[in-house]
Amino acid sequence: MTIILVSILAAGVLFVIYVLSSKEDRDINDKYALHGKVEGYYSGSPERRRSERVNAELDVKYSLLKASPPKLTANSRNISQSGVAVILYEILPKDSMIDMEIFIPESKESIKTKGRVVWCEDLKGPERLDKDGRRTFVAGVEFAETDGKNKERLISYIKNRLVS
Secondary structure (H helix, E strand, O other): HHHHHHHHHHHHHHHHHHHHHHHHHHHHHHHOOOOOHHHHOOOOOOOOOOOOOOOOOOOOEEEEEEOOOOOOEEEEEEEEEOOEEEEEOOOOOOOOEEEEEEOOOOOOOOOOEEEEEEEEEEHHHHHHHHHOEOOOOEEEEEEEEEOOOHHHHHHHHHHHHHHH
């Protein structure tokens, strides 16, 4: 009789473990399952950015606002009226504020602005290391403070790039 009770108890414990692990598996699958139509997001849907970006390799100097100079150098990957993607040699913390100077070709003055780091990640593939073997990152920076004159020069540069 004791063997039967132990067997029933063991079967009950195993059943409870099975039910709980099945629920955990369903929860994990639900959490990481694809929701919605992926092809609709990537295939020709309208641009979701606030302003059109142009590919542009511009020299950029920057420094974290809370850090002391000197300014570090970077290059842009693309630029728009609302932000810039820069290739650099360090990870910038999300939401950190930076002071930037963007050098426009054929312009005597640089564009001075402040920006907020929206994202920063490792570059992948052949871009991962530069020609000197240094690790590279790319950061998306949203312009936070740009005075009227600098904003006009930025818009003019972007419009000229879009036309050509």
